[in-house]
Amino acid sequence: MKNEQLSAKDKSQAESTSKLTDFLINIKNLLKGKVLIANVLPVFTAFWLALYFTGERFTDYLGTLALTLIGSTLVISGALMFNNWFEADLDKKMSRTQNRPTVTGAFPLRYVLYAGIAATILGMGIMMLTTAEAAIYSFLGWFFYVVLYTFWSKRRYTVNTIIGSISGAFTPLIGWSVIAPAFHIIPVSLFYLLFIWQIPHTLAIAIKRLDDYRQAGVPMLPVVSGVRLTVRQMLIYIIALLPFPFLLFSEMGIIFFIVTLTLSIIWMVIGIQGFRTKDVARWSQLNLRYSLFYLILIFAVMILMTYPGVAA
Template structure:
């Protein structure tokens, strides 16, 4: 038999539910998945800078913690502002219609204040580490909120491409915490890798959700140009991404071999899209593979530098 709950336990349980709901709504609004993935790339920038510049880990520990906290807060703030701006179109898409900013669980004013507060505190943390880290944090925030969300997203198919600059800066921010001079080509290569990775990743998502984007009036490439053009562009980005990722061959054979296998496997899957009739299924496969590719590639960077 199930154990009966006392009145006190019932009250405690009912009180805990709103707290959990609030936490869930906040984490959804700041897009915690995006925060975590960007933190991984920022940490990779820190990690490679530590090893390749010979910096002392213990002496740099406070800078490392501060740059990671600052990066997380700036990204969380930018995502909150994105949700505030997009709450009118989010209700039109199945993927986003349950966002607290779209349902009204969090008022627009609350989301706006949260976005500005997180962004400002995060930028202050980055500037405390180094001016270079702070300026790149501000650059990424402005590109994501003003250039991408407010302007390009609703006006051109180039939204994904130009907006990719925002998602590519975390490794540079991480590197700048250790080496603000940015004289090494490594942080710039990391930027290019992430810049080239994002279009095929987001175009795969746009193909999966093409009817939702069409209903919301967002001019994603599959909506405007169709699937064939979109697939060929995705192939082009993956093809250029492979040699770009291999510019980091100095990290050693473990990375070079692993990056080659991951890249050519993705290219093979991309080309397969031209032959298959199950386009949506293929787009889902491309989307999932892109996530695994990025995670494994940056994990290889972290591991390879040790050996």
């Protein structure tokens, strides 16, 4: 009898653990985990850089950092939830989005909408506790992503990629403006970097998932104009990243310049290979992975080069 009770208790605990795991996985899928991290990382990087270049101590701003990260994460999460709520019908038609809780029914659509509204309002409220400028950039990023990208352009125009890229480019302005006004070469250059970077990154996804987008009727560039033209557009935007290290040479030093320029040239070489490849899906996957490596390494180098005692 005792063994049966223990077995029932273990079974109940296992079921609880399984439910919690499923819930966390659904949250990750709802908030597009990698997308969320890719947006919060520039916020932290720009915050860190602003402290360095204004001569402030990191330890004096831990509370401000917490407000910034929590507030910006909530605003970004709210935008992503609005996106999932509005695009549930499209996600049902695409294999890459079949696991989202708005498709499986794990989270009712109305609750996702309510959560998106709540996260946005709470996040904006927290950002207002930092600086007005940071709150404005947070709102602009949300507005471009939710209203101009999700609600307006995603289903209508190939320019949706550019509009979505503008949204993500506001993140370094948020992090920097918490400490100092963002009219500075570093946050402006980071805005430029993220705006340009997101276009070939997103187009690589569009090529990789071409059948999905075609089936869902989303007017991504390779769906409307073909893969070859998309490859050419990707290369143009990759080349447009070449000025970035020159913009920050005087601020970040020679090591940053060499690393960043090298990364951009490597990506350009990969981009050129797209005109000769016989396996465009594999090539697009390589571009996708390299684009993430490219961005993460640039931010890592920027943080490392401004760490006390390491800056060039």
